[in-house]
Amino acid sequence: MRAATDQIWGWLDAVPDPEIPVISVVDLGIVRDVRWEDDTLKVTVTPTYSGCPATSVIAMDIETALRDHGIDDIRIETSIAPAWTTDWLSEKGRAKLEEFGIAPPQPAGGPERCPRCASKAVEKVSQFGSTPCKAHWRCTDCLEPFDYFKCI
């Protein structure tokens, strides 16, 4: 019997992002479509950054999770258009990022506040950070450095 796609979205929401395990691949907005084509489950995934090394791991993790739920016939397709944007991060994902210590993306191009002490006194250290999707900032009140999820 084919599982309902709503159910499958729920399963995928339990697959953590390999680099930022507090959010799921669904929170990250990289799962674009889940549909049955006859007895094959087609999952469409889009990369965050074109060179992100986590992309192939993510595809493998998705496949493993679905197999654990008894789906054997899976096809994972990569789609680059429309290009991924941080607008696709879920509200739940944004809240979890901040709780984890990563400032969520803002259209203004910088973090709204320090994810640790909530101070607005923050400054950029570097436009890049520990992964392609992050930049390096610091709080000038609590003096802690933190990651900022770049807005693209």
Added chain:
Amino acid sequence: MTRDEAFLQFLLRMGDNSLILGHRVSEWCGHAPVLEEDIALANTALDLIGQTQMWLGFAGEIDGGKSADDLAFLRDAWDFRNVLLVEVPNGDFGRTLMRQFLFDAWHSIMLGRLMKSSDERVAAIAAKASKEVTYHLERSGDTVVGLGDGTEESHARMQDALNYLWPYVGEMFASDDVDAEIAKAGIAPNPADLRAEYDELIGRVLTEATLIIPESRFAHKGGRDGWMHTEHLGHLLTQMQWLQRAYPGATW
């Protein structure tokens, strides 16, 4: 030249530019002046290699079902179609960032036009790459201004870098039969048509950086048509292709 032949050359030019610059920039990994810059350069290189996979992946499909890896690791210097600018050695940190800026400026303008390409896949790759390159340009532009309008030492080094790299800028705007064919099909703009916008963009940043653009329009050429690369490309390939040369067909 048929449209398909021209299209392949166009894709190789885009892919080889990202590949060779990506490799050059990755040479800084573990060697940059400060940790933040090391990370920034590695991330920039990573984006460029990711873009390479899209361009060369597409080129390989047209070129008899090759993979992006086949094209990257199994060709020799004369088959590469990158502009000479991206293969020149890194020099000091200032020269690396000046080269990055001069390339990023062209790259961002080119990708902006390619987003409207008549070829859907080219437009999709350009839209993806353009987001990353906009960010590269912001950083390389800021750094060029910071170092140019910095200390006496950093200013002198940036002016030296600009003087050294300037003769390599013109090739990005050279146009030949491939470009004419591709432009006719609406796939890509004729590079020569991007020059005015480029001059305006770099003029603004370099003025803010208190740097003087050399007057000469002399341009070294021969990379994008494969007529003659600099000797540096062969040395670069001995590093980049070492594994496949030493152990042909090795996989893991």
